[in-house]
Amino acid sequence: MSPNVPAEAGEVRDVRLVEALSERYLAYALSTIMSRSLPDVRDGLKPVHRRLLFAMRQLRLDPDGGFKKSARVVGDVIGKFHPHGDQSIYDALVRLAQEFSLRYPLIDGQGNFGNVDGDNAAAMRYTEARLTAVAARLLEGIDEDTVDFRPTYDGESEEPIVLPGAFPNLLANGAQGIAVGMATAIPPHNVAELADALIHLLKHPSATIEKLVELVPGPDFPTGGVLVESRQNILEAYRTGKGAFRLRARWEVETIKGGGYRIIVTEVPYQVAKARLIEKIAELLNARKLALLGDIRDESAADIRLVLEPKSRNVEAAVLMESLFRQTDLEVRIPLNLNVLDASNTPKVMDLRQALFAFLEHRHEVLVRRTRHRLGKIAQRLEVLSGYIIAFLNLDEVIRIIREEDEPKAELIRAFELTDNQAEAILNMRLRSLRKLEEMELRREHEALTAEQADLTDLLGDEERRRLTLVAEMQQLKKDFAPSTPLGKRRTELGDVPSDVVVPLEAVIEREPITVLLSAKGWIRALKGHLDDVSEAKHKEGDKGRFSLKAQTTDKLLIFATNGRFYTLGCDKLPGGRGFGEPLRLSIDLPNDQEIVELLVYRGEEARLLVASSDGRGFVVPESEIVAQTKNGKQVLNLAPGAEAAVCRPIAEGDDQVAVIGENRKLLVFPLEQLAEMTRGRGTTLQKYRDGGLADAKTFRLAEGLTWAAGPGRVRTETELTDWLGTRAQAGRLAMRGFAASGKFG
Structure with missing residues (x-):
């Protein structure tokens, strides 16, 4: 028997678990999509919001009437229409009343309904509510057979399937929701601009998205701010129904005595809690990650006023703000995902034109x-x-x-x-x-x-x-809702795409000298200052020091591993010098069967490195081509089966020769110009081997001679290299007497 056939009382039926789970999960998913998370394109409301407004109308909470306790409203909604938790219903009511959450509030609240700092509303027994004129528009004509009704969950009364909606609520107030396998995110817009687009669409049904975007140039948020997205991106977002908008805080420069200045932030981005924003900036300030900022104060009263003090009057305001935009929620990305339920209750991602058309079709049906x-x-x-x-x-x-x-x-x-x-x-x-x-x-x-x-x-x-x-x-x-009215005036400024303000790394990270230590077992840490002697540094039992180099907190570390990949790590992200540090593998995705070949400080785009594998192949690579953007690193040296990366050496300015020595202790010196410069590959043969492979390689100036480590603190130099000079890919000759017993240049 099919599992979809209803079972009779007391009947026991064998059903495959996967079928039972699929059937029940699908029912849950459809219920979430259609009855909870996605708004209707016609009135822009989810069921809980629609039931709230309808219940308040039945309670005669008209805009010109008196208020009633929110608890009374919530009780009516639960008892008659929406059998869910009272807190979830009250949260929905609160949001409809918050002027900083909704561009055009649907509920007029009396009492504490929260604030832009992120504080919660008072309990429902303390607050009161009634409908606004905007909500009255949504309900206008509901008693005149303009929409269909359906039985409530208990069958005792009826509720509207959709509201008449004489207000383009979907785009005017926006919506957010997460369903099963889909989500919606619609920012609020200006009603006067939407009205212009609707009028144009009525007169020109074949209007293009480009023309509609001229009339609706972008979102209009209740908290203002400055929209800094390019017109092309805005156009593409409205054309596809998916995209994002960059929104920045509004700020101005205020001069003070003595020729200094301070920055005043007067509007924060949409849905950013002011208190949390200040807390985050203060944390970054204490962590010395906002090197250009001296202090932050909140002088807000009814209006927002955040005071940012630069560390020095010589700091440019634009550079300071750009560093803050990059690291804090003074700049956010507002998503657009116009995923809604259409008139047939089917989820669909619409473009701007389709959403406006759906509203007009609904209004025509209501008419x-x-x-x-x-x-x-x-x-x-x-x-x-x-x-x-x-x-x-x-x-x-x-x-x-x-x-x-x-x-x-x-x-x-x-x-x-x-x-x-x-x-x-x-x-x-x-x-x-x-x-x-x-x-x-x-x-x-x-x-x-x-x-x-x-x-x-x-x-x-x-x-x-x-x-x-x-x-x-x-x-x-x-x-x-004309621009001349307080509610209709556009609040979000349509700004230009920010110019490429150069923010030096010192603006976001305080430049300090450090000494980087990496142990043989891969534990890394950064000691404060440049230390010449690190022999006293302690390591875990059974471990010892391997790499030690001087750097700045603004530098990048380049890590070359035996798998031929380069990994990049900011020195500001290194653990401090207390204790033994942390395993490097926590910061980069280095496989457990691979080891570190070399640790270097990134020198700049003009710098070059010599990389080579154990089978004697290698090339020159610019440092600008090896910086990795992810923890997974960047593959640079491709390896033959059985080979591994063995050498990574910085090439100094003026170096003109390459010295290569094999495990057979044969040495070859050839001109650097014979070595190819590549960004990725296996490279070319440096030295031929009958047995064994590459031991070490380096570049040097022929005029200064070849140097190698002859012992602790001792260096030897050989200037007479005629016997070992040759061309790339030769076998070479046995190294001179006195060459390092390790077979490496050190």
């Missing part, structure tokens, strides 16, 4: 349904009015029938050919309505309703008139 509803009401009223007029024309006979007949209703219907509704209305008529003046009023009302009926019937039959009606509606929307 048609509302018109038909009104025509029905007019027809009912005209039927009653016609009966009243007949009664006035035959008043004496009507009175006689009512007084004398046992079944006056049936007699009225027979005598004057009335409908059941007309006869019932006449029998329920008040005596005071029998005056002559009332007859005149009835005729005027009848004429007015007849004219309205003809007008509405014409509207239903004329598509062009309906389109013009929607245009007039959007024009009124633009007027109500």
Whole structure:
């Protein structure tokens, strides 16, 4: 039997676990997508928000009415429409009331509803709420058969499937949500700009995305800020329905006595908690990662005012702010993922044009349904009015029938050919309505309703008139939320794409001298200062020192491993000198079966390195080509099976020769120009071997001679190298007497 066939009570059925899990998880996923996380493209609301607004309307919490406790609202929503936790419902209510969360709040809150610092709202028993005028627009016409209703979860009443939505809430207020396997992220926009786009779309249905983006140039956040995304990226985001926008804090320079200055931040990016932002900047300041910043203070009251003090008046304000933008939430990326439920309740990623069209189609359907509803009401009223007029024309006979007949209703219907509704209305008529003046009023009302009926019937039959009606509606929307109004004024500035401000590394990392130690077992640390003698440095038991080099905290370390990969590590990220440090493998993804060949400080783009493998192949590589951007490193030296990287030597300026020595102790010297410069590869043969492989290699100046380590603290130099001079890929001759017993140059 199929697992999809419902089981009878008490029936035990064998079902494969994978099928049972798949069926239940799919049901959960669909429920999450359609009933919790994704907004409807028509009214821009999720079910919990829609139920909140509808419940508040039933409680008569109109914009001009009084407030009621939020706990009362939450209780009604739970009891009638939304059987979920009270805190989740209250959190949704709070967000709809926060002016810093919603561009156009849907709930007017009284009490503590949180603040931009990230503080939570007071408990629901302390706060009060009512609807705003924007929410009233969303609910406008809901009693006029404009939308469909469905039974509530307990079947006791009904709730709207969608609101009439005389306000483009989806794009105006945006939405965020995470479902199963999909998510939505829609930033808020300016309603006046949306109205312009909607009007243009009504007049030009084939309008391009480019034209619509001219009218809706970008998001408009409730907390302001400066949008610094390029127009091309904005256009692409609205064309595909996916993208991101760079948003920066708004700041200005304030001069102070003595020729100094300070930076005042007046607006922080959307959804950035001010208190957390200050805390993060203070942490970076204490960690000496904001070398140009001297201090930060919060002088905010009703308005935001963050004071940034530069460490020196010689620091350029633009450079200081650029360093902060790169390291803190003074700059954020706001995602766009226009993933919504369409009119058929199907998840879909829409572009800007599709989202605007869906709203207009919904408003058109609401207009048609509302018109038909009104025509029905007019027809009912005209039927009653016609009966009243007949009664006035035959008043004496009507009175006689009512007084004398046992079944006056049936007699009225027979005598004057009335409908059941007309006869019932006449029998329920008040005596005071029998005056002559009332007859005149009835005729005027009848004429007015007849004219309205003809007008509405014409509207239903004329598509062009309906389109013009929607245009007039959007024009009124633009007027109500015009840029001259406090709520309609654009808050987010459309800035230029930031110019390439050069931020020196010293701006984000304080430059300090350090000595880097790397032990034989791969433990790394950085001691403060440049130390000439590190022999007293302690290591873990069984370990000993291997590499020691002087650097600055602003330097980059280059690590070359036996797998031919280069790894890059910032010196500012090295563990301190206390203790034994940390394993280097925690910072880079170096396989356990690979070892470190060389540790170097990155010297710059002009510097070059000699790299070689154990089988005697190698090449020259620019240091600019080996800097890795990830922990996984960058493959530079490709290796033959059985070979491993063996040599990595810096090439000094003026070096003109390469010295190579094999494990057979044969030495070869040839011109550096014979060695290829590459960015990646196996390289060319440095020296031929019959047995063994490469022991060591280095570059040097022929005029200065070849040097090697002859013992602790001792160096030997050989200037007479005629016997060993040759060309690349020769075998060479046995090294001179006195050459290092290790077979390496040291």
